[in-house]
Amino acid sequence: MSENTAPMPDFTRWPSFPFEGDMRVKKLAAPVDVEPPRSGEDATDCVACGTPDDAYIWVSERWRVRAMDRPTGLPMVLILECRSHLDLGDLPNLLAAELGVMTVRLERAIRSLDGVARVHVNRWGDGSAHLHMWFLARPYGRLQLRGTFLSLWDDILPVIPEAQWRENLALVAAWLADFGGKANAEPAHIQWESPSTFSVPTATTVDTEPDDSRRPATLGDVEAAKAPPTENPENPDTAEQPIAQQPSPTAASPEAPTTEDQGGVRPSGAKSAASDHRSDLGTEVSPAADPESQYRSERRFPEAPAPDPGNPANSGQAPVQSTLPGSL
Numbered sequence: 001m002s003e004n005t006a007p008m009p010d011f012t013r014w015p016s017f018p019f020e021g022d023m024r025v026k027k028l029a030a031p032v033d034v035e036p037p038r039s040g041e042d043a044t045d046c047v048a049c050g051t052p053d054d055a056y057i058w059v060s061e062r063w064r065v066r067a068m069d070r071p072t073g074l075p076m077v078l079i080l081e082c083r084s085h086l087d088l089g090d091l092p093n094l095l096a097a098e099l100g101v102m103t104v105r106l107e108r109a110i111r112s113l114d115g116v117a118r119v120h121v122n123r124w125g126d127g128s129a130h131l132h133m134w135f136l137a138r139p140y141g142r143l144q145l146r147g148t149f150l151s152l153w154d155d156i157l158p159v160i161p162e163a164q165w166r167e168n169l170a171l172v173a174a175w176l177a178d179f180g181g182k183a184n185a186e187p188a189h190i191q192w193e194s195p196s197t198f199s200v201p202t203a204t205t206v207d208t209e210p211d212d213s214r215r216p217a218t219l220g221d222v223e224a225a226k227a228p229p230t231e232n233p234e235n236p237d238t239a240e241q242p243i244a245q246q247p248s249p250t251a252a253s254p255e256a257p258t259t260e261d262q263g264g265v266r267p268s269g270a271k272s273a274a275s276d277h278r279s280d281l282g283t284e285v286s287p288a289a290d291p292e293s294q295y296r297s298e299r300r301f302p303e304a305p306a307p308d309p310g311n312p313a314n315s316g317q318a319p320v321q322s323t324l325p326g327s328l
Helices: 093-111 150-154 162-177 219-226 273-280 291-298
Strands: 063-067 077-082 116-122 132-139
Touching: 063 093, 063 162, 077 093, 093 116, 093 132, 093 162, 116 150, 132 150
Parallel strands: none
Antiparallel strands: 063 077, 077 132, 116 132
């Protein structure tokens, strides 16, 4: 087996070569006279032509882009196909020109992903007769993956998370859709679970909200909250005191104020017109029935002087009817 004694080629010593150790060259098979047909030589048996659009991440009128059926070791592996059942050398000028544009556009879309340093573009064409271009993303910083063996490393590296893979597919599809066509790929949906039960507050729940933050029930509550405190010009020391701290009225102190004296303040020494008129007419006025005496008692005015016994109006005798001015 002299063919196996030849030294190994130099590329086996490259840092990018994925294998090491004792290896030998495989025996080369004899050439065939007629090559077998490739997959999909007949359009009726072509897998690419029979695949619906929803299996692709992006589709347009003349081009489609598909991914692998599962994540692999590289950040992204995509295949660009034309809708027409043509190989590379069979493309008309229009599709040939668009192939160049689509190659550059897809390379930019993949290179825009996080963690991608370069994009390798390959076309072999030995497996399928339908034109398909491979796009493989090399991870950033992985210098050992540079060069020819990137496609081998794709099967060796640990598989990337599926959520990241689906997100990358959605980003590439959205990039292509900005120039036309339709994006079919969507990012991975967030997995979340709603609570099985909901806690409903009951009537026994204690309201810990302070009273100051309660909303007023009526317009009067709002105006009462905005009204300034009432001041008493006669006795400012007791104007700000609460009602509970005010001196309570007693029988021995007729001057004590009541809760009904919070009206307007009458000047000291003023008399009502009704009281003056009754005094002039000689009508007997008692302290209990005199509204002026009661008013002075309620507003803490000095007590009126004691009645004069010599005054007929206060002697307890029958009141003398005064002569009207018209009878004189």
